[in-house]
Amino acid sequence: MFHRFRIVRQYDSVDCALACLKMICQHYKMYHSLDASEYSYYISKDGISLASVVEIARKNHFEVACGKVFLEQLTQEVTLPCILYWNRNHFVVLYKISQLHGKFFFHMADPAKGHVVFSLSEFEQHWSTDTVDSRAQGIVILLEPDGNCQPTTVKKRKTEKKTFLPILLSYKKMLLYLLLGVLIGAGIQMAFPILTQWIVDKGIEGGDISFILMVLIGQMALITGNMFNDFFRKVLVLKLGSRFSISLLTDLVAKMLRLPVRFFDSKPMGDFIQRLQDHDKVERFVTVYFVNCVFSLITLLVLGIVLMTYNGYIFLVFVLGSILYIIWTYLFVNKRKTLNYELFAVKAKNQGKYYEILKGITEIKLQNLEQRNRDDIENIQKNLYHTNVKALKIDQYLDVGNVFINELKNILITFLSAYFVIRGDITFGMMMSIQYIIGELNVPIAQFLTFIAGYQDAKLSLDRMNSIFSIDNEEDGGKEAFKPQHGVISVEHLHFKYVMSGNDILHDMNLCLPLGKKIAIVGSSGSGKTTLVKLLLKLYEPTQGKIVVSNTDIKNVKNRLWRNSCGAVLQDGFIFSGTLRENIILEKSFNEERFHQAVSISNVETFAEPLPYKYETRIGDNGMRLSQGQIQRILIARAIYKNPDIFFFDEATNSLDANNEKDILEKLKPILKGKTVFVVAHRLSTVKDADIILVMDHGTIIEQGTHTSLVEKQGYYYQLIRNQLELGN
Known part of the structure; x- marks a missing residue:
């Protein structure tokens, strides 16, 4: 059967909305690329929200109305084509409604299945989200080109596509x-x-x-x-x-x-x-x-x-x-x-x-x-x-x-x-x-x-x-020579959100921190502590604002160069399949002195030395099972062996027993002296000796100071650690 409405296929389970928007664009002879790479900010593993679809459509010169309509309104009043919210987890394009022998048939372009036709009862079953006075209604996104829109062709950009x-x-x-x-x-x-x-x-x-x-x-x-x-x-x-x-x-x-x-x-x-x-x-x-x-x-x-x-x-x-x-x-x-x-x-x-x-x-x-x-x-x-x-x-x-x-x-x-x-x-x-x-x-x-x-x-x-x-590579700066040893770390009007249509995780954050100091970041769960660390590591780009280190915006520094300057122990740190030694050094060259220093300070040697193969013991998915405490000690050893200029410890000792934590923190003090250290932790023992403590809540810094000054203030920081203070007393 010949179909005049051209189908656009989705390549992923989460790309259906973009495919539907492409079909609408093609219908109006507006050949925008609408690549998933351009709109990755709007997409999560759960797919894309209605608000995101509306925002993307408006960016591409459409007037958009989104809401619930009754079935009779859809068959009589709605301008086609339109996008329907389908099965509560999918988007399709409705491009034609026909009648045969008094019965309605709905012709749709499904980016997952192609051209499909449903009878009234079948359509209602998939589209309807609820009923009001026994009348079925569902969600519709209506789109029409705005006055600024002109028929266009896709602007070709250089990609690495294979043919x-x-x-x-x-x-x-x-x-x-x-x-x-x-x-x-x-x-x-x-x-x-x-x-x-x-x-x-x-x-x-x-x-x-x-x-x-x-x-x-x-x-x-x-x-x-x-x-x-x-x-x-x-x-x-x-x-x-x-x-x-x-x-x-x-x-x-x-x-x-x-x-x-x-x-x-x-x-x-x-x-x-x-x-x-x-x-x-x-x-x-x-x-x-x-x-x-x-x-x-x-x-x-x-x-x-x-x-x-x-x-x-x-x-x-x-x-x-x-x-x-x-x-x-x-x-x-x-x-x-x-x-x-x-x-x-x-x-x-x-x-x-x-x-x-x-x-x-x-x-x-x-x-x-x-x-x-x-x-x-x-x-x-x-x-x-x-x-x-x-x-x-x-x-x-x-x-x-x-x-x-x-x-x-x-x-x-x-x-x-x-x-x-x-x-x-x-x-x-x-x-x-x-x-x-x-x-x-x-x-x-x-x-x-x-x-x-x-x-x-x-x-x-x-x-x-x-x-x-076709997706753009990770943004990479051009600066080849950089050493973050002197000056300050400046965070200027920093905003960040994981999904563009979602709420800010970090909101208008401003900081000025001296290098060479220990900086603790505390706050309740979900306040944005780990997100801030990942932005400092250049794992994500800020939505707005910038991070400046030693008078250089880190956006302009080569990713490899910047990350070579950083050593990180993150909550989701990964152990590779390989030997203990390989998981600590992670490079071809081997410095024996640094290696023994790393395993000694991190207390990896206490469980590695008794093993039959010691540091050649295989770990990871294809090797010996490790406890969370052992994993954290290996990650700490990895960061120490790297000998970076800036350390990031995100709940790096939360799986360690009190004795191991105390021992490792004491051993770390000499090698961290003069280095810039960021510590994210809930334990008082980990943060109280920090030069600066940043207190976060809902993506902003609400308090800043030393442990003593913040306790005396008896503000939000005091409320967070009060139980630990009472236990200490």
């Missing part, structure tokens, strides 16, 4: 060798029908057994040559596949490592895992389907010419049958495409759920959540099963039609061949040769159609990967 042609051309030498192998194979294929004809027409009819033996020996030589040709061709394909796979996957991982942390906050884990696995489809297309397609096309060309020289009518029947075969297959392309998107979404959800279960297995057992998680997996598998059943049905319809067309074509060709033999237009040997050619040509036709399906899968996979390659 098939450059990928293939990067392996020109191998492809030339493969082409040579394919041509040799096609030449051998061309000889077989001619030899078959000779055996029948000259050998059998002429009664010449020596000629038959000579032809058979020739056939055997060609078969042997073809075997060697196939062997070397497969070796080349294997090499091409390996190099291509390594190149594509490493490029994708390298790109992901250059992306800002915010990007990883905006998507579920399952989406990332599924994308990394998508490279298999692209590799299979380049190394299998593409090579087979080239071989098939050359075979079709060579054997087609031979067939045409035998009989033009038979060749015409073959061509018409093949065209019909291809048309029938093409009718199912869009349906397969829709299912591919649906399958990606279900598989990504499946991957995410497995990851969640494996990571949260302890909590699942503690909370007796085994049955609930089992049910979740079962429901996902049911969805996966239903999607696969849909795909199987399409394949069955496709196969039935293809088999019927193919067999009908073969029967007609057999009949025509027999008819022309009886008439004397062709010999019996030619008929045998034609049957051989038709058998050989059926394979390339099937392979060509497999190529179309493979291309479709690979194109979708490459598009998903390109949605990552």
Whole structure:
């Protein structure tokens, strides 16, 4: 069916709203890019809020109205197309409402499923959020271009997107060798029908057994040559596949490592895992389907010419049958495409759920959540099963039609061949040769159609990967030489929010702190302490304002240079799979003196030395299990070994017992002397000796001073630590 309303697919489970806005833009001939990278500030792992959709639409020159409307208002008064809030977790575009025999039908563009049509009852079930006086109502976003909007084209920007042609051309030498192998194979294929004809027409009819033996020996030589040709061709394909796979996957991982942390906050884990696995489809297309397609096309060309020289009518029947075969297959392309998107979404959800279960297995057992998680997996598998059943049905319809067309074509060709033999237009040997050619040509036709399906899968996979390659890299300053040792750290009118439409996490913060001092940050949970630390580490960019260190805006300092100057122990610090030593040094060079100092000060040696392999003991997901206290000691040792100019300790000792904490803090004092140290903590023992204590609440600094001055003030800081003070007394 022909649809005038052009669909835009979502690549992730959270991109549906942007895809809907793209469709509306295209409808009004406004080709804004609306890349997820440009609006990552608006997207979280839960998706995008209605407020964010409205704000993005207004930024792109739309007048927007958003709210609840009754169903009868939607069918009679609303201007289409519009965006609907669907199933309470999704966005779709309603572009047409039709009537047939007095019944309403709703035509929608779903970025996850494609073009869909619902009856009134089905539509109400998915769209309605509540009822008022038995009247269904749901959420609608109405959009019309404002007066400032003009039809535009997408402004192209430089990206790292991958396309098939450059990928293939990067392996020109191998492809030339493969082409040579394919041509040799096609030449051998061309000889077989001619030899078959000779055996029948000259050998059998002429009664010449020596000629038959000579032809058979020739056939055997060609078969042997073809075997060697196939062997070397497969070796080349294997090499091409390996190099291509390594190149594509490493490029994708390298790109992901250059992306800002915010990007990883905006998507579920399952989406990332599924994308990394998508490279298999692209590799299979380049190394299998593409090579087979080239071989098939050359075979079709060579054997087609031979067939045409035998009989033009038979060749015409073959061509018409093949065209019909291809048309029938093409009718199912869009349906397969829709299912591919649906399958990606279900598989990504499946991957995410497995990851969640494996990571949260302890909590699942503690909370007796085994049955609930089992049910979740079962429901996902049911969805996966239903999607696969849909795909199987399409394949069955496709196969039935293809088999019927193919067999009908073969029967007609057999009949025509027999008819022309009886008439004397062709010999019996030619008929045998034609049957051989038709058998050989059926394979390339099937392979060509497999190529179309493979291309479709690979194109979708490459598009998903390109949605990552199109994202701008993490902002990086240009300043190569910087040492934060003198002066002050100045925070000027700093604002920050994780999601643009959300509330400020940090609000109009202003600070001036001397370098070389110990600065403690305290406050209730959720006051913005960790967020401030992550901004100081350049893990996030401020929404507004700036951070200036030694008269230099850290935005202008190279990320690698700045982070080399910082050592951090964060609440979510990570232990890599490897040895204890590797987890502490994290670099190729090794300084034994610094290493022993780090493990001594952090008390890592107290649990590492008794181990059979000491610091070569494997830890992480593939090694020895560690307690939270041991993990924190390793992270502290890592920061000490790095020997940075600025230290950040975010609840770095909250999992340590009192004795270990006291011992480590005492040992840290000499090496931290003269260094800039930021400490986020709730324990009084950790913060009371700080030179400056910053007290945070709701994203702002409400108090600042030393422990003594703040206690005397008896303000918010005093209320936070009063219980600890009373316990100390």
